[in-house]
Amino acid sequence: MLLLAMDTATPAVTVALHEGEGREGGRTLAAATRVDARRHGELLLPAVERVLAEAGRGLAEVTGIVVGTGPGPYTGLRVGLATAAALGAARGVPVHGVCTLDAMAYAVGAGLDGAFVVVTDARRKEVYWARYADARTRVAGPAVDRPAELPREVTRLPAAGAGALLYPEVFGEARPGLPEHASAAALAALAAERLAAGVALSEPLPMYLRRPDAREPAGYKAVTPS
Known part of the structure; x- marks a missing residue:
């Protein structure tokens, strides 16, 4: 292979x-x-x-x-x-x-014991995140949220990723030195x-989790032929 x-x-x-x-x-x-x-x-x-x-x-x-x-x-x-x-x-x-996020968890799992969270920058003052029991087991997410609105059970965990490092006041256990x-x-x-292992992988479809920044303008003035 x-x-x-x-x-x-x-x-x-x-x-x-x-x-x-x-x-x-x-x-x-x-x-x-x-x-x-x-x-x-x-x-x-x-x-x-x-x-x-x-x-x-x-x-x-x-x-x-x-x-x-x-x-x-x-x-x-x-x-x-x-x-x-x-x-x-x-x-x-x-x-x-x-x-x-699963691939990032796989990369950082060897450096962390127990549960942890992977966090990336979603822009607009939001983050993408997922919680893991270990390097191979996702237990929550992926999701997109404002960091301050995340539950304490997520933000108290050891955290890896650039998103966690952007908000140290929220992710107090953000770990520098791990893959960002x-x-x-x-x-x-x-x-x-x-x-x-015979595990079926997902289809190659995007997980945007929110609408794109570019949107069709609203309020067009109607124009009809004379």
Whole structure:
């Protein structure tokens, strides 16, 4: 199994190539990450080409695509999903969706004991969040809320992610040094583990959790032909 993974749900444009299955047999062959919230569309395909070249593999060898489904801001998130869909269609291989917060939890779980929360920046003074019993078990969320409106049972937990670091007055247990953004290497490893265990992955559909910023203007003046 050779999985090409990508995620654009956070400010990170991240791509990885993963070979093998399960917890013990898989490995990341190459990975690239660039944090730039305004250039997802420019950076993603060059990152794919760079990762394949570094691994010495071709797109024709890829057996599956894995893409982060968010939650994330509308414009950035759709870049990864559209690219994954296009590459999957071109190669005739399956495209698997994985919740971005699940992949982040998978990446940070080894550094935390017990329950924790993953929090990313949703802009508009809101955060995307999900609560986990451990690195592989989500027990609440994903959801989008204003930090101050989150229940104490969430904000008192150890917290990872850029969203938690933005609001230290709310997330008192925010942990610096843990991954702040998505990692395609973790995304691919989690997907490979689930596939090897026979767990069905989600469809590659976006989790926006709210309406996009761009909306159709209201109050058009009616114009009728004379």
